[in-house]
Structures are given as structure tokens and as C-alpha cells.
Amino acid sequence: MSVRRIVTVSAGLSTPSSSRLLADRLTAATERSLGDRGIRARVRTVELRDLAHDVMNAMVTQVPTGELPGVLSDLAEADGVIAVTPVFNASYSGLFKSFFDVVDQGALDAVPVLVGATGGSPRHSLVLEHALRPLFSYSRALVVPTGVYAASEDWGADDEGARELNERIERAGRQLALLAADHERSGRDPYDEPVAFEDLMSGLGT
């Protein structure tokens, strides 16, 4: 059975947070859909709250401390990423953005990403489209078409409302699984296989 590595990032701050609840359900949907294809998911779930100081350390000094280096290297090897943030002041939270600011440029290049967000009311649902999607487009990630937004009221919805959210979660998980199943890391580590000097000099004066 082949394996795909999924990294789930939740920026929720309370325990449990609704971002983590949504992240877990998106992860489960992705695992199920990969399982349907005969693929096992190896999941690492990251609570950014636990990394908050390390993220700031990396931001102000570039020194990766604590668990952060391990998380960054898992992210650099992920076949799929699930990224969920609470909506703060009409956008992703500062912690969520700061974390992705310290991720190496290129680490998400062509990596399938499923975006999710949570908020107090449904009125912020377009945060997926105006904040999260552009952020990951900039990272050259492959953002799956379905993003999932859950408002507080969704957690107490009647059957009809719950079914709508569930369907959306399943669809998003299916889309991520579809891309993750075909995902291959280029595998070339520039520290193991450097570009040879004569190729580096190509086009330059010698």
C-alpha cells in the first residue's frame, strides 16, 4: 500500500478550537478518500499555538528553535497540506500568516493545499477566496477548488445544515486526495545534488 504524507496545520487558539475541529474533519475526509484509492495517509497535525514562540524566534532572528525545524521539514516533504485558520479582523490570523512567512520559499511549490477557515458568523466566508487562496497561490501551491468555511452556527446546525457542511468537507477531502495521490516530490535535494559549476556559469562572462 503506498503512502502519502499529509500535514495539517491549525491556527486555532483555544482547546479545543473550532479550527482544529474543522481541520480534523478535513483530515479524516482526505484519509478516507485516499484509502478508497488504496493509499495510506501518514498525517502530522500541527497546532500553531504550540509553535507560536518558535515562529516569532524564526521571524526575528531566523534561528529555528524547538519543534519548528521538524515541522518545516515535514512540510517540505508533504504530498498534501490542510491549512485552517480562524478569521481575525477580516483575514487569517497573524500567527497563521507568520507561520507561512517562515516556511522556506519553494517548499509548497506544486503542493496540493486545502484551505479552511472558521469564524463567528457566516459573513466572513469569502476570506477563503480573498485571503487564503492568494496566499497559497503566491507560494505556487495547488489550492483545491473547494475551500471549507465553518461558522459557529454550523456546529449546532439542523440535519440539513450539517449535511451541507459534511458534503463540502467530503468534496474538499476528495479533491485534495485526488491531487495528493498523484503528487511526487521532485526528490532533488540541492545539498545532495548541487547544480554543477559549469551549469551555474552558463550565460555568464568567463
Next chain:
Amino acid sequence: MQFGIFSVGDVTTDPTTGRTPTEHERIKAMVEIALKAEEVGLDVFATGEHHNPPFVPSSPTTLLGYIAAKTERIVLSTATTLITTNDPVKIAEDYASLQHLADGRVDLMMGRGNTGPVYPWFGYDIREGIPMALEHYNLLHRLWREDVVNWEGKFRTPLQGFTATPRPLDGIPPFVWHGSIRSPEIAEQAAYYGDGFFHNNIFWPATHTKKLISLYRRRYEHYGHGKAEQAIVGLGGQVFMRKNSQDAVKEFRPYFDHAPVYGGGPSLEEFTRETPLTVGSPQQVIDRTLTFREMFGDYQRQLFLMDHAGLPLKTVLEQLDLLGEEVVPVLRKEFAAGRPAHVPDAPVHASMLAARRAGDHDQDTEVRA
């Protein structure tokens, strides 16, 4: 093995007194620090190069030329020389001149510079930093080795029939190190030429540093300069010492907490755990520095950062006394023990001259035979 210090040349307020040295005081302090380095028996003094406040060393060869006149023995170097935004022709001229005045006691460490605005100030684009470093160095390498150069490239106006003067002392160019903290391209470049590679590991965990140094060593062998373990490696270090380690921590903490480079970031304890920074007794510094060899193999040059973050000159001079009297003699002995005979020292002018004479002699012998 060479031991020395490298200075960024920052003008920083002493957080314990609120006093900021003037540029004049800082420049004179750098000279005094370099003279002290020689006095306490260190091998290398290296200055940074910056083109913006709060840093004073914008003209390294002026500073090093002045220090050369007041010293006898210490090797004068840079950390780093901006191979991107400087004209390689001017580097060739300036450092060959310095080499003559200092009777060969000169080498250089090339670096790209990471201050964004410096590139446009000198008419360049930071996004082309790597290709510029490659092309400029290639030209510099030729200017020091070929009497007449015809050259055309991407980043500088062409040269036809150009001779860089003065020619290097005894026809031997200064030894060059390439400094990089994260670019495999620069490790590859250093390996290609058989030059030295310096990793300023003071902000980096050992695992990262090791990847880059291993790459350089492997490629050094690939390009036929010798075995991987014979490649010429330099490392940074950062220490603050008092006889009693608790005194060192107490005295250094306000400087650490307010330093422009790491203030507001990790705690002193986290930083000393994750990076080579060592704050404690001379013995702790010795123990920590010896671990570098275990991680990166036998190496050739160890530079310490001692004068930064607003530390007063008097304190820095005391630190150099401790380094020269209590740390380096032990490190010399320990590093020499178990060092394989085929691992070379870093090339200096005298050794390169001797090697060339030995080579000439071998050739003469062959011709006669």
C-alpha cells in the same frame, strides 16, 4: 589551525549605560581590537564590509592597511568582501595593494551581502546576487592570475587588454574563502576553485551547517583538489566569558536581550542551546568549540565574534585576553591531537610561496633527469 576574530563593525548603544560610541571611536576601537588580537597570539583579524549605518567599515582596505602598518604577524582578512556590488577590478587592485603593504599577510572572504538596498545603491539587483557573485569572482580570479585580460560578461563593462596593477605579491594571489550560510551554489563555487569555504554558523543549528560543509567537501574532492577531508573549512563562533560562568551570563544578558540581531527573539538559554553562542567559563568555550570538529571534521580556521551588541571596548579587550591566554592555547593543543597528517593548514602567503618553489624545483629535477 588558525584562530582569530571577525568584527561586524556595528555602532551599537551599550544597553547598560545608554551610551553610543561615535563612528570615530568605533573605528579606532576596531584598530585597538585588531592590535590586541595580535598581542594575545591570535592568527587572524577579519573585518566586515557595510555601506549603511550603524556600521563603520565601508572601506576595509583602508582599515586593514592601517592595521598592517601597526602589526607584524597577524593575517588580515574580511568577513565578508562584497563580491556582488563591488567592482571585481577594484577588489583586485585594492587587495593586491594591501597584500604588498602587508608583506603577504592578507586573505579575503567573499560574500554576497544581504542588505537589500545596497544592491540598488550600487546599481544592481539583489535577485541576481548568485550569478553576480559567480561572474565577478570568475573575473577577479583571472585578473590576479593573467597579466592581460580580455573579458566580456553580463554585469560589468567589457575589458580589452586590461592589466590589474599591482600584480599580486610574488605572483601569488591572496587566498580566498567563500562565505555562505545557505547557498549550495556558493559551496559549489568554492569547491570548483579549490578555495576555502567559511560557514558563519553563529545563527544556525549544526544540522544545517553540516549539510553545506559536507557538500563543499564532497565537491572539493570531485574537482580534484584533494580528499574531502583536505578541503579548507572555516567556522564562526560567538562567545562571552568570565572565570565564573554565572558572572558571564549575568553580564552578557542585557547585551543579548537588546542586540539588534537577536533582541526580542529567543532567550539567551534557547539561543545558546540551538546555536554555537557560548556564554560561560573559558572551559565551557573550549568544550563547545571542540564539538565543532566532531560535527564538521578537522578544519582550518575558527573565527570568533567578540565585539558587538554595544559591548564596551574595555570588556572586549578583557575577552580577548581570556581568549588568547586561556582558550586558544588549549584549543591548539586539542585540535592538533589526533589530526591526520594529510589534513592541511589553511594556505597563507609563505606556504603558497614555498609550495610553488617546491613545485618549480620538482620540475627542474624532471628536466635535468
